[in-house]
Amino acid sequence: MDYEPQDVESKWRQRWADRGRYEADPDPGDADPTFITVPYPYPSGGMHLGHCRTYTVPDVYARYRRLQGDTVLFPIAWHVTGTPIVGAVERLKEGDEDQISSLQDAFNVPESDLQSLETPMGFARYFIEEADSSYKRGMRQLGLSIDWRREFTTNDDRYSKFITWQYETLKERGLLEKGLHPVDFCTNELQPVTDHDLLEGEDAEHQEFTLVRFSDDDGTIYPMATLRPETVRGVTNAFVNPGATYVRATVDGERWIVSEQAAGKFELQDRSVTVEERLSGADLVGTAVDNPVTGEAVTILPAEFVDPDNATGVVMSVPAHSPDDYLALEEARADADRIEADYGVDADAIRAIDPVPILAIDDYGEIPARDALAAAGVERTDDPALGEVTEDLYQAEFHNGRLLDSYDEFAGEVVADVRERFREHHRETGAFDRMYEYTEEVVCRCGGDVEVSVQDTWFIRYNDEDWQEKAREVVEGMDAIPENTRKQYDDTIDWLEEWPCIRNYGLGTRLPWDEEFVIEPLSDSTIYMAYYTIAPRLREVPVEDVDREFFDALFFGPEGEAAPEGYDVAFDDPDERALELREEWEYWYPVDYRCSATDLIRNHLTFYIYHHAELFEPGNWPGGITSMGLGLLEGEKMSSSKGHVVLPGKALDEYGADTVRFFLLNSAEPWQDYDWRADAVSSARDQLERFWDRAQDIADREVPDDPALSGVDRWLLSRLQATVETTTDALENFETRTASQAAFYNFEEDLRWYRRRTDTDRPGAVWTLRRVLETRLRLLATTSTTSST
RNA sequence: GCGAGGGUAGCCAAGCCUGGAAACGGCGGCGGACUCAAGAUCCGCUCCCGUAGGGGUCCAAGGGUUCAAAUCCCUUCCCUCGCACCA
Numbered sequence: 063m064d065y066e067p068q069d070v071e072s073k074w075r076q077r078w079a080d081r082g083r084y085e086a087d088p089d090p091g092d093a094d095p096t097f098i099t100v101p102y103p104y105p106s107g108g109m110h111l112g113h114c115r116t117y118t119v120p121d122v123y124a125r126y127r128r129l130q131g132d133t134v135l136f137p138i139a140w141h142v143t144g145t146p147i148v149g150a151v152e153r154l155k156e157g158d159e160d161q162i163s164s165l166q167d168a169f170n171v172p173e174s175d176l177q178s179l180e181t182p183m184g185f186a187r188y189f190i191e192e193a194d195s196s197y198k199r200g201m202r203q204l205g206l207s208i209d210w211r212r213e214f215t216t217n218d219d220r221y222s223k224f225i226t227w228q229y230e231t232l233k234e235r236g237l238l239e240k241g242l243h244p245v246d247f248c249t250n251e252l253q254p255v256t257d258h259d260l261l262e263g264e265d266a267e268h269q270e271f272t273l274v275r276f277s278d279d280d281g282t283i284y285p286m287a288t289l290r291p292e293t294v295r296g297v298t299n300a301f302v303n304p305g306a307t308y309v310r311a312t313v314d315g316e317r318w319i320v321s322e323q324a325a326g327k328f329e330l331q332d333r334s335v336t337v338e339e340r341l342s343g344a345d346l347v348g349t350a351v352d353n354p355v356t357g358e359a360v361t362i363l364p365a366e367f368v369d370p371d372n373a374t375g376v377v378m379s380v381p382a383h384s385p386d387d388y389l390a391l392e393e394a395r396a397d398a399d400r401i402e403a404d405y406g407v408d409a410d411a412i413r414a415i416d417p418v419p420i421l422a423i424d425d426y427g428e429i430p431a432r433d434a435l436a437a438a439g440v441e442r443t444d445d446p447a448l449g450e451v452t453e454d455l456y457q458a459e460f461h462n463g464r465l466l467d468s469y470d471e472f473a474g475e476v477v478a479d480v481r482e483r484f485r486e487h488h489r490e491t492g493a494f495d496r497m498y499e500y501t502e503e504v505v506c507r508c509g510g511d512v513e514v515s516v517q518d519t520w521f522i523r524y525n526d527e528d529w530q531e532k533a534r535e536v537v538e539g540m541d542a543i544p545e546n547t548r549k550q551y552d553d554t555i556d557w558l559e560e561w562p563c564i565r566n567y568g569l570g571t572r573l574p575w576d577e578e579f580v581i582e583p584l585s586d587s588t589i590y591m592a593y594y595t596i597a598p599r600l601r602e603v604p605v606e607d608v609d610r611e612f613f614d615a616l617f618f619g620p621e622g623e624a625a626p627e628g629y630d631v632a633f634d635d636p637d638e639r640a641l642e643l644r645e646e647w648e649y650w651y652p653v654d655y656r657c658s659a660t661d662l663i664r665n666h667l668t669f670y671i672y673h674h675a676e677l678f679e680p681g682n683w684p685g686g687i688t689s690m691g692l693g694l695l696e697g698e699k700m701s702s703s704k705g706h707v708v709l710p711g712k713a714l715d716e717y718g719a720d721t722v723r724f725f726l727l728n729s730a731e732p733w734q735d736y737d738w739r740a741d742a743v744s745s746a747r748d749q750l751e752r753f754w755d756r757a758q759d760i761a762d763r764e765v766p767d768d769p770a771l772s773g774v775d776r777w778l779l780s781r782l783q784a785t786v787e788t789t790t791d792a793l794e795n796f797e798t799r800t801a802s803q804a805a806f807y808n809f810e811e812d813l814r815w816y817r818r819r820t821d822t823d824r825p826g827a828v829w830t831l832r833r834v835l836e837t838r839l840r841l842l843a844t845t846s847t848t849s850s851t
Numbered sequence: 852g853c854g855a856g857g858g859u860a861g862c863c864a865a866g867c868c869u870g871g872a873a874a875c876g877g878c879g880g881c882g883g884a885c886u887c888a889a890g891a892u893c894c895g896c897u898c899c900c901g902u903a904g905g906g907g908u909c910c911a912a913g914g915g916u917u918c919a920a921a922u923c924c925c926u927u928c929c930c931u932c933g934c935a936c937c938a
Binding site for chain 2: 106146457549558585663730733735739746752811817
């Protein structure tokens, strides 16, 4: 029989499906089943090859555990929460070219289908199961051993009830809090927008400027925006753009002078702003303003380079440490007479301004900005090299600059260590304030200007100390694969602060007590593994009965005995149906292994740890997490927006599932990056074919009953046993590469040796080879599933 | 900048934890067998010099520890990923 993997594979897939081969139910005879999960896919587009290994690795483990006689549950579901799908549908309806070409070029969506994708859930459904590139199709073709009865989407009614229960419980536990948070806000559409909605500035970041509250004799505030608040003692003057429009406004009850644009931004950032008067920047020149930290007065000078659309449009000048300011000051001094003529500022006073150093740094003299400029040969503000000089000096000062004695308690410290404390200190004294700004211009797809707005939001308190402690316990007790990821979890726990857990729109579950908001995707996917265990039978319970009392009984037990300490369960009489489901949940839980990705450690996986730590008892905490690396295509990152992807269907048709699986698992260990290269894949296929031919040959032979074995036969059988051990140990630890290398390539070497040393037509050899084949097929059954079967 | 992971023969890649082989394996290349021929398959070679024994130089670079280092320590250079509200 020739090697025709597609035929064999489809035959076996059909048979597995017909018999419900992978539908797992609690088995009273197996008290310790295996439950394994993988992040549910997000169907905002089709499935591509990059996803294949993600699902194949847990499948291999699932198959391995089954071969070991375990009851194994490997389920899947669909994550549709949030804005990507909604946004994709909107863009599609608008006829957005990028969106259309991404779907057509990367996922081969036919024109006729595009038009039918009109609703978010319709869109999701299409990529879950209808499209040629749908996840379900790809997963089936890959031969994944999934229990399909348990699938759901995160937009389902009962799932929402589950999430509602989770968030009500967390709120009850005091782990949620309300606060203000900066968001992207379109000033044209008057609503928050996401990354996908942006025309320009997708890479822009929020920057937090410190506002130094300089004031004039009337008590009017001139908030000078800076990213380097520690330089406040080095301020020698201020700059405004004489050609720009400024306003005098009442801001939170005070009189402020800022650029016209800044006034609008403050309004978005939760301040009450009333513009009293518009004035020209030129009118401000010459005003003396007092430094709130030193009490010294400085003069406002004109500077064309000041951008009224960046921060407040009023900047302080620190010539000793800012190359820009240094050159601007030089130019102002040279130009002093003209400035006096135009603005009436005393020219001698301008010429008398000298840089004031505030920190000392090795390799530079007293005035680092001057030295940096001299070293780079930059002399004019319009020199393009100025930007780099500035950046280098900022870096150097940040990491190596030590504050001078005038900084009292902060003196002698390195800027990097002290900036934040210094800023907080002066916020408390009232000298400093803050505002948010972008690092670059941001424009909405609608053409509107996007600004940073500060809005009410709900946060999860991941920096709660007790909670952190519990999370660390989970990390300590679980398997981290590979082991070097363990430290990353601990680091993340230390580093996480409050996490905003809601969005203003999108699919998903509404925040129970504030229906205006939707719980965001990384927050509604933290304990859903538990939902798999109950999903099929929960469908039999009417939605209206699936409430808080129901889930309290289900997860916390008939007496509420499994509830977190101090939590009062919501029910009086536990719902019988909930208690039945509880048995199922308890049977499968905890999750033995979650197979996920390295880049999710810093958010999703750590959230997973946190929520389990809080809501469930230690016995139900995560057993282990395997973190996988990413996939490259011919040495480059896969990208569906650039069309740089291979669809599983194409690869599977071309090479067969066994080759695809074998390649994905054998070319690198799961946590290492792998590179899908067509030449390498096709050689893998050749190797499998060679194996198949040999196997056919051996299978066709008449095997003698009890032949005499020679030394070399025993040698081979002994090598076989060693291979069994290596492969088994490797699979136990998700080392799929080691496993397939041992069972396939390394043993092939032994066989080559064996063939050379003996007559393979001997009865003993025939018997041995048959024995070897049968064993190797079992070893390879997890990776190259169907041919082995 | 900070954190994590890497840099091994033309390419991919194992070994490094637990020092003691010119360094598993695959691809590619070369030669041979089979074949009318090609492909597939099988066998051998594939760092440099030498017909071979043998000699020389190697595991990013530079130091160090050691009888002995790809493996341990230090320094430097380079690459990838993460640095949050994005799934």
